[in-house]
Amino acid sequence: MDVITGMGWYHADDGGPIGDAFPMRIPAEAQVPGTLEELRARCHAHPGSFVWIGLFEPTREELAEASEAFGLDQLLVDDAANPSQRAKFEFGDDGTVFVLLKLLDYLPGTSDVETGQVAVFIGPWYAVTVRHGTIGDLKGVRARIEGSPNLRAHGPFAVLYGVIDSAVDAYVVVMDEVSDDIAEVENEVFSDDSQGMSPQRIYNLKRENQEVRRAVAPLIVPAHMFVNHDFDGIPTGLRHYFRDIGEHILRVGDAVDTADNLLLTLLMASTALQDLQQNRDMRKISAWVAIAAVPTALAAIYGMNFDSMPELHQPWGYPAVLVVMASACILLFRAFKRSGWL
Numbered sequence: 001m002d003v004i005t006g007m008g009w010y011h012a013d014d015g016g017p018i019g020d021a022f023p024m025r026i027p028a029e030a031q032v033p034g035t036l037e038e039l040r041a042r043c044h045a046h047p048g049s050f051v052w053i054g055l056f057e058p059t060r061e062e063l064a065e066a067s068e069a070f071g072l073d074q075l076l077v078d079d080a081a082n083p084s085q086r087a088k089f090e091f092g093d094d095g096t097v098f099v100l101l102k103l104l105d106y107l108p109g110t111s112d113v114e115t116g117q118v119a120v121f122i123g124p125w126y127a128v129t130v131r132h133g134t135i136g137d138l139k140g141v142r143a144r145i146e147g148s149p150n151l152r153a154h155g156p157f158a159v160l161y162g163v164i165d166s167a168v169d170a171y172v173v174v175m176d177e178v179s180d181d182i183a184e185v186e187n188e189v190f191s192d193d194s195q196g197m198s199p200q201r202i203y204n205l206k207r208e209n210q211e212v213r214r215a216v217a218p219l220i221v222p223a224h225m226f227v228n229h230d231f232d233g234i235p236t237g238l239r240h241y242f243r244d245i246g247e248h249i250l251r252v253g254d255a256v257d258t259a260d261n262l263l264l265t266l267l268m269a270s271t272a273l274q275d276l277q278q279n280r281d282m283r284k285i286s287a288w289v290a291i292a293a294v295p296t297a298l299a300a301i302y303g304m305n306f307d308s309m310p311e312l313h314q315p316w317g318y319p320a321v322l323v324v325m326a327s328a329c330i331l332l333f334r335a336f337k338r339s340g341w342l
Contacts, residue, residue, distance in 0.1 A: 008051070008052050008142065008146075009039050009042055009043070009049060009050075009051055010049060010050055010051075010052060010145065010146070010152050010158075011046055011048060011049040011050075011152060012048055012049075012149050012152045012153040013149065039051045040125065043125040043126075044125070048153070048155060049125070049155075050125050050126060050127060050155050050156045050159075051125060051126045051127070052126070052127045052128075052129070052142070052145075052156070052159050053066065053070075053126070053127070053128050053129070054128075054129045054131070054138055054142075055128070055129065055130045055131070056131050057131070057132055057133075058081075058130060060081055063077050063080065063081050063130065064077070066128055066130075070121065070123060070126050070128055071123075072121055072128070073092075073096075073098070076090065076098045076119075076121070079098075079100055079119065080100065080119035080121075080130040081130075083117050083132040083133065085100055085117065085119075086100075086214075086218055087100055087101055087102050087214075087215060087218040087219060088100050088218060089219075089222045091231070091233045095123075095124060095233065096121070096122060096123050096124075097120070097121075097122035097157075097160060097233060098119070098120070098121055098122075099119070099120045099122075099160060099163075099164065100117065100118075100119045100120075101117070101118050101119075101120075101163070101164065101167045101215070101219075102115055102116070102117055102167075102214060102215035103115065103116035103117060103118055103131075103133060103135050103136035103167055103170065103215075104116075104135075104167075104170050104171055104174045104211065104212060104215055105135040105136075105170065105174065106173065106174045106177040106178070108177070111177075111181050111204070111205075111208065112208060113174055113178070113208040113211040113212060114133075114134075114135055115133065115135075115211055115214075115215070116131065116132055116133025116134065116135040116136045117131070117132040117133060118130065118131045118132075118136055118138075118163060118167065119131075120159065120160055120163050120164075122156045122157060122159070122160050123156065124155075124156075125155075125156070126156060127156040127159035127160065129159070129163060136166070136167065136170070138162075138163065138166070140166065141159070141162035141163055141166050144162055145158050145159065145162055150237075153237075154235045154237055154238050155235075157234065157235050157238055158238075161238055161241055161242065161245075164242075164245055165241070165244075165245055168245050168248045168249055168252070169248070171212065171215060171216060171248070171249070171252045172248055172251070172252055174212060175212055175252050175255045175256065175259075178205065178208055178209055178212065178259060179255060179259060181205055181208075182205055182259055182262055182263060182266070185201060185202060185205065185266060186262070186266060189266050189269055189270050190269070199267055199270060199271065202263055202266055202267045202270060203267075205259075205263055206260070206263045206264075206267075209256060209259045209260055209263060210260075212252065212256050213256045213260070216249060216252050216253050216256055217253070217256075219249050219253075220249065220250065220253050222246070222249075223245070223246035223247075223249035223250050223253070224246065224250070225246070226239075226242040226243050226245055226246030226249075227243050227246040227247060227250070229243065283341045284341060284342055286341070287332075287336040287341040287342050288342075290332060290336070291329050291332045291333055291336070292329075294325060294328040294329060294332065295325040295328070295329060298321060298324065298325055299325075
């Protein structure tokens with residue numbers, strides 16, 4: 001096995017990483033399978049202890065080695081190898097658990113939501129995590145478990161809780177940031193001097209909100225089960241922790257739905273404001289065209305070079321026509337101004 005980001009043996013009273021807990025490459029000649037057998041024996045000798053192996057973007061061959069070492073279900077291993085897999089929870093009849101989560105991170109500079117993925121295999125004496133993407137580093141989860149005998153006392157489920165809790169906390173942060181961006185757009189759209197805004201930013205926010213929805217939507221049903229304590233496979237001492245996770249997931253799910261509806265409303269409002277502004281511009285153009293049409297028509301008539309035209313040979317005829325033109329333009333201007341066209 002070439003890539004292991006962390007390997008550790010944990011017990012309620014002791015335990016910690018084996019070797020370097022930071023991302024590293026362990027070549028095949030490092031006798032990893034032998035180390036795993038040693039850890040398995042240690043777990044059997046110390047009831048309640050467990051092993052946590054962390055893999056980062058492993059190849060299918062490396063996952064096959066992990067599958068063989070821990071007896072993992074091949075279909076679930078294939079899901080863990082696919083970075084585009086949908087989030088899911090699966091509880092096996094033999095007490096094993098498989099959880100696949102989408103990881104989210106917010107990029108303030110571009111207001112983009114970056115995604116990753118982590119899969120967690122839980123067995124009687126092991127926890128195996130498979131992570132794809134640069135976000136969602138699990139060193140903080142490891143440190144939390146290593147510093148908490150209460151969590152370690154729950155065995156591999158402590159890893160499951162730590163990973164889910166870390167991912168869901170990130171969901172809350174990302175959704176709060178997206179909500180702040182939506183509030184900023186809302187203020188721009190409905191400001192007093194607003195003339196509408198380009199739909200591009202609203203579309204971008206809808207896309208980022210959709211990224212959060214893809215991560216959270218598959219977790220809504222498990223979240224209700226966490227809140228209602230309907231997951232019998234979860235240790236009793238951890239159920240209130242999972243209930244807290246479920247409540248956070250439901251909160252993010254509600255925020256995603258609210259944001260999606262609000263963005264649709266903002267898009268419609270922005271488009272309507274742009275249409276209204278275009279109508280205002282067209283009315284102004286039409287009003288000025290109508291004003292200009294009067295002198296144009298009079299000038300065209302007197303430019304026909306006929307001999308018998310009103311006041312053609314009078315010395316005051318030319319000024320009189322100019323006065324008529326000016327008076328007509330002023331009257332039309334006042335009429336359009338009063339009606340709101342100008």
